[in-house]
Amino acid sequence: MGKNNKGGDKNASAGGGGGGGKGGKGKETAAAASSGKKNGLKIKIRHVMCEKKSKMDEALAKLGEGVSFAEVARTYSEDKAKQGGSLGEVTKDAPYDQKFKDCAWELEPSTVDKPKYNWVKTDFGYHIIMVEK
Template identity: 55%
Template sequence: MPKGKGKGGGGGGSASGGGKGGGAKGKGGAEGGSSEATAGGKAKKSGGGNAIKVRHILCEKHSKVMEAMEKLKAGQKFNEVATNYSEDKARHGGDLGWMTRGSMVGPFQDAAFQLEPSTVDRPVYTDPPVRTKFGYHIIMIEGKR
């Protein structure tokens, strides 16, 4: 999300990073700070591309984001979990669209650009969630360019 207001009545900067970033994890993927996952492919530290197609789940409370994380680990689709749990962009399944380097701040951007593209059916996502001033984000990306 841009550092300022969101586009088209969006979430007003809620995808800006802060707090700590995490490794990536899909269903049955690697634990904690590891940066590999097995669900939709591997999530590895990768500097390629200047734009990514981002989805996220934003929850103000840690307990709620952890409920969302359990749904993802149980195999529920990312967009469905976002619709049910996210407090931002829920009507769009957490889709923030294409974002470029510099349009997100700090650890949100760092975590997002470390992920490899995956699908909502088999997402590779940040685990643990990334904390910002807006709450806790579970981030996945669908493409790089």
């Protein structure tokens, strides 16, 4: 998987996109449990999809500067840009790329103004993903 903005080790082989990234993986948090995350319900996903890694890197830099996830999605995403990257509520069995879903379901829910995100490469391009509270 890609590089996250929070500490911990990521399983690089699961995402196929980046090794050596950071990100929390493991025990379910209270926030995750209260949001329905990882308990068979739905999660609200936003993403920024870029065909080229260089464009994704620009988007990651903006997120690192504190720009809202929705604003970065409107500016850099090549998919769902008008909705600030919102894909709506998604279940584990939704017809999305498995790497994408694995990355999303590992994330702790956050807000667009203070996102906790990660990235993954799929056959469709590079995705920066966050899960909304």
